[in-house]
Amino acid sequence: MALTGARKWLNEVIFGTDTPAGKLFDVVLIWAILLSVALVLLASVQSWWVRYGEVFFVLEWFFTALFTVEYLTRIYCARDRREYIFSFYGVVDLLAILPSYLALIFTGATYLMVIRLLRVLRIFRILKLVRYLRDANILARSLWQARRRILVFYAGVLVLCIIFGSVMFVVEGPQHGFTSIPKSIYWTIVTITTVGFGDITPHTPLGQTIASMTMLIGYSIIAVPTGIVTAELAHELGREKQLARCHNCGRAGHDADSEFCKHCGYRLEEFEPTPSD
Amino acid sequence: MALTGARKWLNEVIFGTDTPAGKLFDVVLIWAILLSVALVLLASVQSWWVRYGEVFFVLEWFFTALFTVEYLTRIYCARDRREYIFSFYGVVDLLAILPSYLALIFTGATYLMVIRLLRVLRIFRILKLVRYLRDANILARSLWQARRRILVFYAGVLVLCIIFGSVMFVVEGPQHGFTSIPKSIYWTIVTITTVGFGDITPHTPLGQTIASMTMLIGYSIIAVPTGIVTAELAHELGREKQLARCHNCGRAGHDADSEFCKHCGYRLEEFEPTPSD
């Protein structure tokens, strides 16, 4: 369906990024999102809420009104309204304004307030349109390619944590903070990931020996996801450059380490992803 | 020995995965294992045991009965009974049911309970049969190839920990928690692996300087296992793809970064490991 008149213009401004008005709209929206997220963060600080509660309240309704108008306009000027409403960003847009209205009905404001933070996801829609996208794509594709290997790795780590956790439960016991097997497994995860809060620590020599083994194993297997991701990433980076087309002559197929187009000598730094990408 | 009749059918269902009944059996078994493991974990929480002790008791005997029947059936229909009983998974299968029976005789139930968690290892037998196996194989083979280098690395780290640990024992001494050399070595391992519980911390300026050196060294040598595994993994991933056969035409020898078979153009994502693999 071809849009016409005001609806077409609104669509270009809100969904597009090519016109000056569309670019301005994106910049304003990013700032509105960042400010409203900062607002939710600061409002959660007890002392600030007590002092500036009214200011927070007014500003929150200002942003809610703004995002409501934006949401309704998006529905109005969308090419396919159904598709937009049930798309990922359509749902996020709704979740960004719904909590404020629901807070009028329900009183448990804390949980609703947190949902507002999903607004931060809206930033990605706008970033999607700029050149940072391609780098995000490489990362995402690498992680996606490695998904099965990462899952297998996680399964192995979890089984290791269950076994070490239950051994520590038997060795240290409730008197040293290892009150149950799930808690021991929590401790093992804290230790094997090298986080080491120190809220629970082994006190017996045997427990400390097993803990040392856990740490050294954790230290070593941290290498596995790194190896997986590095291998995939190096592969993706190489492919990316080979697929890229030169800005000047439009030809692709360059070596992974080329700095200049091999056909016309144009500097290749300003890549453009190929359409098939 | 060729199996016949009921024994052959049972063998296909229990050990195989090709028939619908075999697949159903695997799915039921995975759930039974996961539930019985969750049961052991929850039963170790004191407050839950007090409240739902009887439920846990009944469910535990239900799963023990189930796994006992499964174990006896496996013995009955195994191609080579001796081999099965003394195989790794045969022993795990026995250990998964034995603790419940032994708990009838002995009273120290805690230690026996933990052995039941070895049931979690049984999941790997089933996973062995699905495609996740190949990715697990690549990881395992990479780690196996790197075993000597990793051992040398561990030996070096341990000698480093012994030397730093004894220096810290001399510098900080018992009054700051470094009560013995083994405990100082435990602290050094906690520090060099960047876990950092904080149960023992240096208090003298000299001790803090040595601790800083330990951390910076630890920060740097964490790179060594990562480098070892990454180098092996990149090598294995390359070989894997080269060895893989195309699903369509059955020919191998593709480049490490091919997306499509170079002989027939069929998409290569759905790899099949070569028989020699």
Place this chain on the structure above:
Amino acid sequence: MALTGARKWLNEVIFGTDTPAGKLFDVVLIWAILLSVALVLLASVQSWWVRYGEVFFVLEWFFTALFTVEYLTRIYCARDRREYIFSFYGVVDLLAILPSYLALIFTGATYLMVIRLLRVLRIFRILKLVRYLRDANILARSLWQARRRILVFYAGVLVLCIIFGSVMFVVEGPQHGFTSIPKSIYWTIVTITTVGFGDITPHTPLGQTIASMTMLIGYSIIAVPTGIVTAELAHELGREKQLARCHNCGRAGHDADSEFCKHCGYRLEEFEPTPSD
């Protein structure tokens, strides 16, 4: 403008490194910088300041006088005085001496004292002139090449921290130390980077489960910057060697793993960067 007489000689000594006097000046300056930085560090220890306050005071004015003379001489003999004064190192040189003079006027010495530590940056000017520079260049160029990918990664980590932080705020609440969403986000960053201070720890089973997920995710995504930097670094290292010229015959274009010049057999370890580098 060609410098003549004393000014030319001073310029060669202070800005250059080729003459014996220039080398001596650099060595003396490095020691003066290191000693004056050590002085500031030690003067901040309360007990030392009380005891040796006067010694610190005298030494501080000695170094201030030294660096003031050096600064004025640099202005005097600089090829372009304006350019030097407003260059990065010109400003650092001024900041290295200004605090001592300002402390005569203002009394809040603590903040001014810290600015003196910027003197440590002056070391890089001297190091710039030695061969360590090339290795620093490779690291800097790799990080610069990867800047967009690293920014995208940081944006993703921050969004993850905001979401996990607010979930932990709801789950654990103020009674377990999660007093506000910003503090919860601080805790999430402490956890996801595997630092794990342990000043705030989850106490509810649900909170510990979410914390475990946070750690395992952090454990896995630590692989992403490593993968990015490794891929770039491997690329830079390869290019570096290919571009390098042989010391003996001056020809470039060697393979990345060559140990000897392929034209004249001269050992390649003593590389010289190509002029275009």
Place this chain on the structure above:
Amino acid sequence: MALTGARKWLNEVIFGTDTPAGKLFDVVLIWAILLSVALVLLASVQSWWVRYGEVFFVLEWFFTALFTVEYLTRIYCARDRREYIFSFYGVVDLLAILPSYLALIFTGATYLMVIRLLRVLRIFRILKLVRYLRDANILARSLWQARRRILVFYAGVLVLCIIFGSVMFVVEGPQHGFTSIPKSIYWTIVTITTVGFGDITPHTPLGQTIASMTMLIGYSIIAVPTGIVTAELAHELGREKQLARCHNCGRAGHDADSEFCKHCGYRLEEFEPTPSD
């Protein structure tokens, strides 16, 4: 000088590994070293020393006597006595027995006891002779190749720690544990290496924000040493295999990923380093 008679035989047994007697001697020595090191570790535990002090005393003198006899025999049968005594292992051999004799004269046994732990270094002499050596060599050579880059990296991290440490000293101040700049730098190193003891933690919102930045930077730059080592290690591993000679036909020059000798088809896993290696 050619050795003859008993001296030649002793030299073969003690310094060599080719004769059965030489192999037996190495195995006995490794066990004696490990036991004597374990003895020193256990003797440092206060409660054990009180109870088994006499047993420790007797065993310690037994090992001292054993190592003294070994040391004297090594001097007797060394090819070049001067060279052996002043070699690295010659000094370690002396340090391994000296503390026991000095303890007869001086009473401060704690410090002397710790020197005995240097015995652990003697294990490396024996390991040097087995095949694990080659893998240790690859690691050592990779780290050595990367020494300049690692030093540059450490210099950068230290400057970062000085700057962040002094900022935290100003922001948090002595009332929150940041009592001096050196202590703040210690805290920054603890944080940037993701160790995170938690003995000192920021309490002000601004301090926590700066701490978060420190952690995220630390999280990212941990990638740099990993990248350096991985790039070097991958290079070394490739070269190692290319240089290796086939056990069967003795020819070298295989591809980095060859499993079989390309000249005679012999399995290449049992490598032998080339003489020039």
